[in-house]
Amino acid sequence: LGLAYLAVFIWAAQPLTGSGGRLYAAIIGVASSIPLFPFAAGRVDHHGWQLLLAMVMAGAVLRVAAGEPARHHAVLSGVAGGLALWVGAEGLPAVALASGVLVLVWLRHGDWGARRLSLHGLSLAATVALILPLGLAPGQRLVPHCDAFSLVSLALGLGLAGFGLAALLTERYLARAGAIPGGGIGKRLFIALLLGVLLLSLLLVLFPQCRGGPYAGVAPEVAALLDLVEEAQPLWRALGSNPGLALQFSLLPLTAVLLVGYHLGRARGQDRTLWLGLGVLVAGGLAVTLWQLRGGFLANAYAGLALAWLMTHLGAR
Numbered sequence: 001l002g003l004a005y006l007a008v009f010i011w012a013a014q015p016l017t018g019s020g021g022r023l024y025a026a027i028i029g030v031a032s033s034i035p036l037f038p039f040a041a042g043r044v045d046h047h048g049w050q051l052l053l054a055m056v057m058a059g060a061v062l063r064v065a066a067g068e069p070a071r072h073h074a075v076l077s078g079v080a081g082g083l084a085l086w087v088g089a090e091g092l093p094a095v096a097l098a099s100g101v102l103v104l105v106w107l108r109h110g111d112w113g114a115r116r117l118s119l120h121g122l123s124l125a126a127t128v129a130l131i132l133p134l135g136l137a138p139g140q141r142l143v144p145h146c147d148a149f150s151l152v153s154l155a156l157g158l159g160l161a162g163f164g165l166a167a168l169l170t171e172r173y174l175a176r177a178g179a180i181p182g183g184g185i186g187k188r189l190f191i192a193l194l195l196g197v198l199l200l201s202l203l204l205v206l207f208p209q210c211r212g213g214p215y216a217g218v219a220p221e222v223a224a225l226l227d228l229v230e231e232a233q234p235l236w237r238a239l240g241s242n243p244g245l246a247l248q249f250s251l252l253p254l255t256a257v258l259l260v261g262y263h264l265g266r267a268r269g270q271d272r273t274l275w276l277g278l279g280v281l282v283a284g285g286l287a288v289t290l291w292q293l294r295g296g297f298l299a300n301a302y303a304g305l306a307l308a309w310l311m312t313h314l315g316a317r
Helices: 002-017 019-029 033-039 046-065 070-086 089-109 113-136 151-176 185-206 208-212 222-226 235-241 241-262 268-290 295-316
Strands: none
Touching: 002 019, 002 033, 002 046, 002 268, 002 295, 019 033, 019 151, 019 241, 019 295, 033 046, 033 241, 033 295, 046 070, 046 113, 046 235, 046 295, 070 089, 070 151, 089 113, 089 151, 089 185, 089 241, 089 268, 089 295, 113 151, 113 295, 151 222, 185 208, 235 241, 235 268, 241 268
16 A cells, blocks of 8 residues: 555656656655655555545645646546545545645636536545445434534535536636636635535535534544544644654644745746645644644655655755
């Protein structure tokens, strides 16, 4: 499984490194100790599957952000997202960040990006709908668990599909209104925020038990026990109790944020969209780490993509 992750990492970094940077990406992938930890020999850990699927999503959406015309990348990201939700609710941040990259592509590139976003949402919803009757026992298929694969996962997939289809309808409206390409970013952003609020509100109405967080549906003693798990602690708490671990989990993501900021100051056109997409992944992964230390696996995996670009850049010189 670790070899599969390394291969997918090299593939995911290619929009940033080019085909000539595969060796440099491989070096970064092997040297990134935190993402490789769940793949240690003898360690049976669902985090490995989550990271593998998160990297599949990252490589697919970064190719869309780079302007690659193939539509199957959006379908691939949706299928990987549905599988990630099946592995566990911890896949939700990776799904949300990959979807955020595609929303960004829609905002910047209009109808072209809306088509990819809708394909991503429809593929994710279809994947979850196909897995639900196969992956759950008959008595569990209609139980809305907030912290596991359940009816809530299907609702999230359908909401994302609806968002993508609404983006397509928005482009039809802008076309009839005579908006020039790229000139409707403000209108798209307003509609995206409105849709996001409406869909999130609908999900909270349908599943009110999830308002209290992912552990709201479990017994109080179980929730208290989960709060004691080290990887479930927020980064700021780990800074006081285990500063070495907190630094280890956050140093490379912080470095990657600086690299993205540096490149964005120089990037233009489609290259800027690519680096903005990488910024969504890296900054989002760091935000998850601030919430729970286990997000450091995801944050460091995304940071590795930026470091692969840096090593390729230095290696070319």
